[in-house]
Amino acid sequence: MTGRRSFLKTTALAALAAAGLPALGASAAPAPLPVRRFGEAFVVNGWILTARDLEALRLHDT
């Protein structure tokens, strides 16, 4: 499965370029999105995220 997955991913990344779409690895770039806090939850663009998600997505609690 892992082999097939990485094969898929390599094929996919090549195909992304061919399709004129952004490469996935680069997609977690910081974005100027408002972050709303509700207790331990953070809401960004409607998504309920954890503090760790914010870090992983390089979003900031504003």
Next chain:
Amino acid sequence: MILDAGTAERSAFAEPFDVCIIGAGPAGITLARRLASAGAGVALMEGGDLDFSNDSQDLYTGRISGLDYFPLDAVRLRYLGGSSNHWAGACRELDAHDFEPRPHHPWSGWPIGKEDLDPYQGEVARILRLDGGNFPDPPLRRDSDDFRRILYRDSRPPLRFGEAFHDEIAASDAIRLALNANLVDLRLDDTLGTVTEARFRSLEADDPGFAVRARAYVLCAGGLENPRILLNARSQIPAGIGNQHDLVGRFFCEHPYMRVGEVVFEERFFATEYHAPTPDFLDAYEVLDFNLQLLADRPRTRQPLSLPKEVAREAVCVAPFTERLAQRVVGNTLSCADDLGLRAYFERREMPEDFSGFAAIQFEQALDPSNRVRLAAERDALGLQRIVLDWRLDDLDRRTMRTAVLHFGMLLADQGIGRVRVTDWILEDDFQAGNAAGDLSGSYHHMCTTRMSDDPRRGVVDRDCRVHGTSNLYAGGSSVFATAGHATPTFTILQLALRLGDHLDETLLG
């Protein structure tokens, strides 16, 4: 024996019965069978026929006030078997804490507990053709103080009570089932405390009607009709029967059903999962009971894209979760391939499965006396006043909804299931907007309109389902629920019907 009350066959109802049951849906049929097995003579009086008819269904038409709700003649069916003719068959019993009074929920609390209904669990499961008698809930992936996983069991195919028990009733000597027998009045003795006869008629214009006499009478006409019948029974008491404290029809509860939003899953997910809060959570956050539903997207039929684009779609699926989440959070139009997509090339058409889905919530509605079934000025073909349903949600509902959604979001993250996106109106507490957008509706469950309480100032029926102030009039069905809980109602309706059967067996026959 099955007879048509629209014909001369009504003479078969001249002799007094032990019990007269009004309405042959799941509650009425279950009660009739239970009483017949104890040797009681039962008149089972059904307003509709063996099949749907527009004329009978029209008697269910009514008006809505407040939040947008389904048309009242579309949320139930008026013929043998009642709404079981279109129910979905999802079953779950109420939890023990649903019966307890909760300080943050005014009016809450049943006079009976789960232990009073447990003895009927196995028999109800058999009637509904569920396998096994109890509900072993599966464990959560990771321990949580706030949530537990729950299971619904399905009556599959959903049991259509009219069809399922037609032959048994036709062959029964104990049950006389009358079709086209619409209850139009209940007559009381001079003390106004004992029902002496129930009056019925068919839909023929000049039908003078006929009376059925019994030792006890049980209304099993559904959660909207039971109060309607009591409010319309004004030939001797202007406010209606059982309405001495102006409670009949009040406390109407639905299970508000709310589409929360889309979900992106960490792993491929192709099931339906239910979660519910723990009793500690309900107390800590002072909210009502609810369940959270997680559903995988169904594979959609679509035109295949060009190969590179299909590969791009699939790439989103196989990418690590953080990348997929980032794509979604910062705005991404790609979604996973369905079974017409590239995956089929590589995986040779496996089961439909996906990385996306949606979440929904169904919750217990707050008891509010202003949510009610009341009489409208308009009359139906039988001359009975139609109903207006006042349905609104209040601050406790709002707090429940918002708390449930936010904690659900965190639960999905804590359990490693995925992340959920909520629609704006939920965070803005704007029910009207959600209702207008079609994201918030009911679940076709009509409860608490003749609620159970030992105190006649807090409820219409007592713990035995007997209408306060009467000696021999009872109600069956979800109108007697004291609170709604979050579970689908029919399993509990059947438990209550069997329990009422035992009570009538003991008091009338025993």
